[in-house]
Amino acid sequence: MIRATLTAALVLSAGMAGAQAINDYPTNARADYVFVCMATNGQTREMLERCSCAIDQIAEILSYDDYVKAETVLAMRQTAGERAGIFRQGIAVNDIVANFRRAEAEAEILCF
Template sequence: MKARALIAAASAALIPALIPALVQAESVAERLNDYPTAARADYVFACMVTNGQTREMLDRCSCSIDEIASILSYEDYLAAETVLSMRRVGGERMSFFQNAAMAENIVADLRRAQAEAEVICF
């Protein structure tokens, strides 16, 4: 009977202590999987076009987007991709995306994540 009471007391003390760790682990897992499959596939396809369409490049490009996803939220990734896309359009209206410090910071974060992914995966 004492063993059951001891187990119950230990469980009562341990479970509340584990809840924050479980919630944090869940939020990290959600953050790592917040990229839609189509966005990951687009990145991998573009990466493979640039680096070669081999099985090895499939693995490396997949690793690369996984690393980027571990560094940047999908919202930040999407913002950086939008800025880069708008820079390609050109014109007077798009000059904001060329010169604004905010746009530069957004793209710089993506470039840092890509550089880290390149070191790890390539």
């Protein structure tokens, strides 16, 4: 009886650890994405659902760390000056943005 209970507890905790690894985006990052998406596409209940779906799909493809890197590169590309120039060129930054764009495209296909 104790062994069965312990085994069940271990299985549940392993499943929760896996879910946390997949769901590593903080709520405020997801909400921020949804707010921007809705501002762009319309502030309706349908867009709330579609934009929420999109960030969920992106989260399944990209780790939160990769998402933050992509957002940083895209934000820095909007700034002027020589210092921001390193964010506009180079294989590493282009790969980061390309991975993010692919995740967005897949999310758009699935959710919109």
